Amino acid sequence: MAIGEDGPGGTGRNTGVERLMLGFSNLRETREQRPMVLTGGDGVFVIDEDGRRFLDASASFYCAALGYSNERLVAAAHRQMQAMPFYVSAQQRTVPAVIELAERMAAMSPIRDAHVAFGATGSEANEFALKFMRYRNMWRGQPKRKKMISRLGSYHGGTLMTAGLGGSKTLHDSFALPMEDHLLVSQPDFFNNGLPGETEDAFCDRLIAELEQVIADAGPEEVGAFIAEPLSFSAGLVIPPKDYFARVQAVLKQHDILFIDDEVITGYGRTGRMFGAETLGFQPDILCSAKAMSGAYFPISATIIDGDIYRDMEAHSDMQGMFAHAGTFAGHPVGAAVALEMLNIVEETDLPGEVTRKAPCFARRVNALADHPLVADVRTIGMAGAIQLKSEGAGAMAAGVLEGAAKLLATIAQDHGLIIRVTGPTAMIAPPLIISEAEIDQLFDTFSVALDAVTEQVNAAG
Numbered sequence: 445m446a447i448g449e450d451g452p453g454g455t456g457r458n459t460g461v462e463r464l465m466l467g468f469s470n471l472r473e474t475r476e477q478r479p480m481v482l483t484g485g486d487g488v489f490v491i492d493e494d495g496r497r498f499l500d501a502s503a504s505f506y507c508a509a510l511g512y513s514n515e516r517l518v519a520a521a522h523r524q525m526q527a528m529p530f531y532v533s534a535q536q537r538t539v540p541a542v543i544e545l546a547e548r549m550a551a552m553s554p555i556r557d558a559h560v561a562f563g564a565t566g567s568e569a570n571e572f573a574l575k576f577m578r579y580r581n582m583w584r585g586q587p588k589r590k591k592m593i594s595r596l597g598s599y600h601g602g603t604l605m606t607a608g609l610g611g612s613k614t615l616h617d618s619f620a621l622p623m624e625d626h627l628l629v630s631q632p633d634f635f636n637n638g639l640p641g642e643t644e645d646a647f648c649d650r651l652i653a654e655l656e657q658v659i660a661d662a663g664p665e666e667v668g669a670f671i672a673e674p675l676s677f678s679a680g681l682v683i684p685p686k687d688y689f690a691r692v693q694a695v696l697k698q699h700d701i702l703f704i705d706d707e708v709i710t711g712y713g714r715t716g717r718m719f720g721a722e723t724l725g726f727q728p729d730i731l732c733s734a735k736a737m738s739g740a741y742f743p744i745s746a747t748i749i750d751g752d753i754y755r756d757m758e759a760h761s762d763m764q765g766m767f768a769h770a771g772t773f774a775g776h777p778v779g780a781a782v783a784l785e786m787l788n789i790v791e792e793t794d795l796p797g798e799v800t801r802k803a804p805c806f807a808r809r810v811n812a813l814a815d816h817p818l819v820a821d822v823r824t825i826g827m828a829g830a831i832q833l834k835s836e837g838a839g840a841m842a843a844g845v846l847e848g849a850a851k852l853l854a855t856i857a858q859d860h861g862l863i864i865r866v867t868g869p870t871a872m873i874a875p876p877l878i879i880s881e882a883e884i885d886q887l888f889d890t891f892s893v894a895l896d897a898v899t900e901q902v903n904a905a906g
Contacts, residue, residue: 487876507735633680680823
């Protein structure tokens with residue numbers, strides 16, 4: 445059979461991607477209909493194989509912080525490729541870039557007396573955090589303390605363990621998740637989860653009571669960690685009540701449960717501070733970073749742990765003779781070099797400060813959509829925004845709203861040269877952090893055109 449030829453069970457059509465399995469896509473659709481194929485990028489724009497330009501309002505999974513044509517990151521990768529393209533960081537061997545990156549990340553993180561372990565993806569960073577929690581608790585003589593609390597609707601990765609830390613019942617059933625050590629609590633989403641007549645303070649009281657009950661039911665001596673994103677993008681950019689994290693931390697501290705901060709998306713300035721923990725004012729025990737860590741130009745991630753946790757792990761390592769953990773590409777020299785250059789750029793340009801400077805312009809355009817007849821709610825913080833559409837039974841639109849309005853919005857926006865990402869009924873806007881105010885206006889001008897087009901179709905269908 446020739447390359448690209450349709451195989452058994454095929455349709456007879458050749459899309460050129462018969463063998464490729466694309467994540468977060470319908471597998472049959474990928475095989476039968478050629479996906480968008482991108483061949484270039486320029487700042488906040490990407491270019492497809494037909495030469496069409498699209499403003500990428502999702503920064504490709506919220507990670508391309510510096511856009512798609514930063515020459516300094518490319519040059520850093522090239523220099524490292526020439527000097528030392530690869531060596532595993534393990535067995536008492538490493539390379540200078542990995543050592544320097546660990547030192548700089550430890551110094552700039554909000555973790556106390558930080559120590560750093562590298563990985564290749566955000567999924568690995570979170571998985572390693574949970575693995576390290578178990579390793580530490582084994583040393584402390586608490587082998588049963590391995591249960592993990594997370595929030596339903598969050599996303600912490602695609603591995604077997606991390607995939608069970610959120611998502612939906614459909615996801616859990618599809619992959620036989622979660623495992624028995626996974627404990628789920630509610631998202632701190634007041635708009636969607638608040639009860640009729642309930643105040644935000646009362647809502648927070650209810651969430652804290654739920655957390656305490658879950659811990660009590662599981663047995664406090666068996667719960668090892670609570671993991672959360674400062675802002676849950678996968679749940680539609682959930683911005684928690686102001687006292688939520690402080691109260692969560694108080695409960696965790698009472699039971700000696702570690703707080704793992706998943707900053708895979710929110711790190712490196714997305715919220716207007718280097719990390720979301722700083723924006724929302726909490727102190728984690730472990731922080732996980734990835735995505736913008738290298739501007740997304742090379743796969744790399746980091747799990748940053750508190751000094752007290754590290755000392756327990758070091759003692760366990762002494763007892764066993766070594767730390768029985770490594771990854772072939774964990775701390776890849778090229779990834780480390782690119783991540784170092786990313787830190788240089790962040791510091792030289794004050795990237796978080798730039799986000800703070802442009803945030804009012806961004807927020808003004810997001811908030812201007814609040815009164816649109818198809819919009820139920822808007823949320824924004826830093827360079828992240830969410831526009832939640834009305835659904836059946838939500839709001840009082842005489843014509844009603846089609847169930848797939850958000851997906852239709854994404855399709856029409858793409859037809860107009862704008863890439864957005866939707867989760868449920870919510871359109872997520874999180875462009876590269878280098879976006880200019882003029883490009884912010886272009887983004888939302890195009891988004892508004894697409895939103896109006898969806899409204900026309902919805903009203904016609906109603």
